[in-house]
Amino acid sequence: MKSTKKDKDALKAYRERVQWILENSKNGVFESPQDRQSAVERAKKDIGYMVKRYFSHIADCESGAFQIQLAKMVRRNPTFKGFAEWPRGFAKSVWCTIFIPFWLHINGQTEYFLQISNSFDAAADLLDDLRAELEANEKIIKDFGPQKTIGKKWERGYFITASGLIGRALGIGQKVRGLRVGNKRPDLCEVDDLETEEINGNPARQDKYAKWIERSLIPTMTGKYRRLLWSNNRWAERMVQTVLQKKHPKWKVHHVKAYDPATLESLAWPQKYPKSYWQNQIEELGTLACQAEYNQEPHTEGKIFTDNLFRYEKLPRIDSYDAILGYWDVAYSDKDTADSNAVRIWGRKGQNYYLVKSFVRQCKMTDAIEWMFLYSATLPESVSLSFHYESQFWNDALSMSYRTVRDKYGRDIPLIRDDRTKGRKYDRILTLLPYYQQGRIIYNTAEQSSDDHQVGLAQLKGIEPGYKCHDDGPDADEGALDKLNRIYVPTDKNNRPTAGGHRRQTRY
Structure with missing residues (x-):
């Protein structure tokens, strides 16, 4: 042939x-037959x-x-x-x-x-x-x-x-x-x-x-x-x-798995790939790409929350929102199989909701709390930002973590318990879908490539019947939007508050 x-x-x-x-x-080493x-x-x-x-x-x-x-x-x-x-x-x-x-x-x-x-x-x-x-x-x-x-x-x-x-x-x-x-x-x-x-x-x-x-x-x-x-x-x-x-x-x-994503410890092959190697890879490729290639945690296109629903824009000035708050979905463990600590900063202006900033990581509670302290310190004095979390998560461990960070920075942040009775998580997260379909949820263009935003987005795409992925980011989103809808003060066409100082017309 x-x-x-x-x-x-x-x-x-x-x-x-x-x-x-x-x-x-x-092999240049001499060896006897024995x-x-x-x-x-x-x-x-x-x-x-x-x-x-x-x-x-x-x-x-x-x-x-x-x-x-x-x-x-x-x-x-x-x-x-x-x-x-x-x-x-x-x-x-x-x-x-x-x-x-x-x-x-x-x-x-x-x-x-x-x-x-x-x-x-x-x-x-x-x-x-x-x-x-x-x-x-x-x-x-x-x-x-x-x-x-x-x-x-x-x-x-x-x-x-x-x-x-x-x-x-x-x-x-x-x-x-x-x-x-x-x-x-x-x-x-x-x-x-x-x-x-x-x-x-x-x-x-x-x-x-x-x-x-x-x-x-x-x-x-x-x-x-x-x-x-x-x-x-x-x-x-x-x-x-x-x-x-x-x-x-x-x-x-x-x-x-090549490494523990929360700590970059527990390396599978440290003789070949030290911690510094993974730090560089994450910086170059991003968290999601590294998770897929090296920790084998693939993510597929969403079936409910699809790419065509996600809208990115340059956001309004931070002090121009009608209401703004942070919502923390708490995770106690930092193990690679544990939930993420998710903190999402959401603002509302008119009928639209803006995802301003994200923190979604498998980490210790103190890391999430410290991020909240540091982020709040970047805001102008005209912006008052409170952070909300589910009341069921407050325990000695969380209290101790908060005190540790508070003592480090010598100040407090408004950390408020959310005492509402919650239904099934899947059903609650699905309540976000109409907002996406109506184009009323807007993501921050400046955050589009950030690891925290991408991890949260990947979690949202994974929400479907019988899902098994982490859902901490979407859960925090639902909590934030529910809270914004409860505290939001509507405005008239001249952008003036209609709550307070308004006299009801007398009618017979």
């Missing part, structure tokens, strides 16, 4: 990879050591605890089915397509590795990385002998090593019936980077591929070892992997 340009490019890339491995995998054998036995037991010994040219830092944890899970369970939902840049593919398959093979737990991706070429590119290591890695050759041998398959997308490892690449949906070499059938299937934007936008295709995994791919494995390993970060609400996860709740979802 005549080679295409794509074939030639792939071969060129493979040869360059082999040459790079030859140059970077050399020392070498001891090292091999240790590598079989300890994957962290195995990565150091054979793949230090790839791994430029210490392995993360989460990576080692998943590898051990896979090895312990001969019928493992699970997902490496790791953030972008956390070496999902390297671990799941090179390190773990190689580790299982040297432990005698895999002989036929099937690599799957969204196309044959994508799968073959992944498999070629493992093939190149087996061909050119000097450390592997010294410990296990040459793996490329004359007379055995050694081509793009298909190889058989001297030690008996078979590697095949397949695109999603390709025929898998009859996949065997002699008496060997696949015993490890790895699905990597399957979800393209094209697939993600087509639920019917997602369901079709999920069914292919269940009814075609998994049944090709018939022996003692029948493992399915899936590497893909969760960047959308609905993916092929989430379809499978819902249908198979016992399959392992190894979901890793």
